Amino acid sequence: MSHVEGLPLTRGVPQRADTRLRIRRQGRWLLGLLVPAGAALAWELAVRAGLANGRLMPPPSVLGATLLDLAQGGDLALHIRATLARMAAGFALGVLAGTALGVLTGTFAGVRAALDPTLQALRAIPSIAWVPLFILWFGIFEASKIMLIAVGVAFPVYLGTLGAIRTVDRRIVEVGRSFRLGRLALARRILFPAVLPHYVVALRSGLGLGWMFVVAAEFMGASEGLGYLLVDGQQLGKPAQILAAILVFALLGKLTDTLLVAAAAPFLRWQDVAQDVVPGEPPRRREPC
Amino acid sequence: MLSLRHVGKTYPNGAEALAGVTLEVAPGEILAIVGGSGCGKSTLLRLVAGLEGASAGRIALDGVPLAGPHPAIGIVFQEPRLLPWLTVAGNIGFGLTHLSRPAREARIAAALARIGLPDYGGRWPRELSGGQAQRVALARALVVEPRVLLLDEPFSALDAFIREDLQGHLLALWSDTRPTLVLVTHDIEEALVLADRVVVMQPKPGRITQVLTIDLPRPRARTGADLLHLKQQVLGLLRHARPAAAKANAYAASPAA
Numbered sequence: 001m002s003h004v005e006g007l008p009l010t011r012g013v014p015q016r017a018d019t020r021l022r023i024r025r026q027g028r029w030l031l032g033l034l035v036p037a038g039a040a041l042a043w044e045l046a047v048r049a050g051l052a053n054g055r056l057m058p059p060p061s062v063l064g065a066t067l068l069d070l071a072q073g074g075d076l077a078l079h080i081r082a083t084l085a086r087m088a089a090g091f092a093l094g095v096l097a098g099t100a101l102g103v104l105t106g107t108f109a110g111v112r113a114a115l116d117p118t119l120q121a122l123r124a125i126p127s128i129a130w131v132p133l134f135i136l137w138f139g140i141f142e143a144s145k146i147m148l149i150a151v152g153v154a155f156p157v158y159l160g161t162l163g164a165i166r167t168v169d170r171r172i173v174e175v176g177r178s179f180r181l182g183r184l185a186l187a188r189r190i191l192f193p194a195v196l197p198h199y200v201v202a203l204r205s206g207l208g209l210g211w212m213f214v215v216a217a218e219f220m221g222a223s224e225g226l227g228y229l230l231v232d233g234q235q236l237g238k239p240a241q242i243l244a245a246i247l248v249f250a251l252l253g254k255l256t257d258t259l260l261v262a263a264a265a266p267f268l269r270w271q272d273v274a275q276d277v278v279p280g281e282p283p284r285r286r287e288p289c
Numbered sequence: 290m291l292s293l294r295h296v297g298k299t300y301p302n303g304a305e306a307l308a309g310v311t312l313e314v315a316p317g318e319i320l321a322i323v324g325g326s327g328c329g330k331s332t333l334l335r336l337v338a339g340l341e342g343a344s345a346g347r348i349a350l351d352g353v354p355l356a357g358p359h360p361a362i363g364i365v366f367q368e369p370r371l372l373p374w375l376t377v378a379g380n381i382g383f384g385l386t387h388l389s390r391p392a393r394e395a396r397i398a399a400a401l402a403r404i405g406l407p408d409y410g411g412r413w414p415r416e417l418s419g420g421q422a423q424r425v426a427l428a429r430a431l432v433v434e435p436r437v438l439l440l441d442e443p444f445s446a447l448d449a450f451i452r453e454d455l456q457g458h459l460l461a462l463w464s465d466t467r468p469t470l471v472l473v474t475h476d477i478e479e480a481l482v483l484a485d486r487v488v489v490m491q492p493k494p495g496r497i498t499q500v501l502t503i504d505l506p507r508p509r510a511r512t513g514a515d516l517l518h519l520k521q522q523v524l525g526l527l528r529h530a531r532p533a534a535a536k537a538n539a540y541a542a543s544p545a546a
């Protein structure tokens with residue numbers, strides 16, 4: 001509480017409430033860290049004390065050493081670069097296709113009637129099922145991997161974009177119409193900002209699926225990439241390498257998602273439920289009177 | 290002059306929302322439309338706003354038939370319908386994009402001051418109370434200086450105290466440029482306090498039962514004897530509107546003031 005008391009009194013009550021909220025938010029963040037950190041520590045101690053054999057599930061210290069080893073040899077950077085490059089190309093392609101299809105079907109009822117059933121049917125195919133076909137079509141090198149990632153990304157982006165456009169509040173569109181906005185102005189000034197929050201969510205789920213598919217893609221005969229580290233670790237019996245790659249996947253996934261959210265944040269400041277609200281906390285509503 | 294000639298609206302499902310509505314509204318006049326739910330009063334407003342097309346008849350402004358939304362006709366809805374991604378100032382300036390930035394900002398500042406929210410330009414709509422949001426919606430519609438302003442039950446979602454306050458605000462704003470106001474309401478008192486004429490409508494199909502001229506000086510006391518007498522008259526019209534339409538003609542158009 002000394003943080004609160006240390007504030008200049010002139011800042012007023014709402015500021016103080018903000019501060020308290022921030023402290024509580026940090027508290028929760030630490031609380032969330034407690035479980036994984038505690039588990040890691042317990043495992044480390046258990047292996048050191050000889051209570052557990054750490055061969056198949058290496059303790060954090062071994063994991064750290066493996067990561068350091070990979071990083072120092074320059075291998076880690078090479079594999080991360082390879083994975084990121086595939087991911088970037090596949091994600092961009094998937095987002096482009098998903099968005100274009102979503103906008104077309106969301107805007108034109110005729111296009112929707114024609115395309116949506118087919119797209120929904122294609123979506124129902126487990127995407128891994130495409131792998132053999134993609135290898136036949138695009139070869140075993142980069143093209144087939146990027147295509148697989150793109151397919152994984154495109155569907156959630158398509159669904160999210162279509163859904164967002166279809167659920168734009170008719171009443172808000174009427175405001176635009178009453179100001180005589182043309183089709184393009186209506187899209188730019190009303191539809192685009194109205195759709196944006198849902199679109200960002202669609203991009204995020206696309207990104208998540210992209211990370212899933214990059215692993216699947218790298219299982220099909222990659223010679224570099226984090227997925228290769230996984231396969232290599234299994235074949236040569238190096239569980240620490242597998243765990244290290246998993247850890248890097250987790251970090252990269254979280255990092256890219258955070259970057260996406262941060263990039264969108266300036267455009268979504270108006271939203272009632274901001275990201276800075278603690279999960280489960282009702283959104284604050286100021287009532288100036 | 291806003292004029293409607295034998296205007297009808299039949300929806301694709303066969304429901305006849307409006308039939309044979311003929312009405313003239315003079316420049317600067319305040320016209321209120323009252324009636325029970327389903328009498329087509331909101332439909333009438335949406336036709337004039339150009340948000341829907343009439344299936345019969347003709348709607349014209351100064352003799353020019355309307356086809357779609359018209360730049361000189363503004364509308365305020367029951368809900369403020371502010372765009373949540375624009376600040377209060379951005380919302381008020383929504384229809385002013387043709388102006389230069391300084392001109393637009395001057396108009397917005399003047400409008401904010403006029404509705405009594407001079408420091409609210411930078412706020413988000415979610416930070417406003419219901420009454421404040423509706424005032425911003427009024428400013429957004431009026432800042433483009435329409436010749437006709439349509440209001441679709443603009444105060445019905447607000448509590449009584451704020452409603453009276455906003456009715457006063459509306460009259461003040463109206464007196465600035467004196468646009469024609471067409472106010473749809475189910476609040477008879479609101480209609481009588483504000484309007485020069487009150488149109489009483491009845492449903493199935495929506496049509497005009499009676500047009501009453503309210504020849505009382507403003508500001509009008511809500512509890513004045515004349516007003517209460519008129520209120521009884523309108524209530525009577527609305528009660529009789531249901532079973533037999535023809536009866537309504539038996540009532541005098543003008544009250545014995």
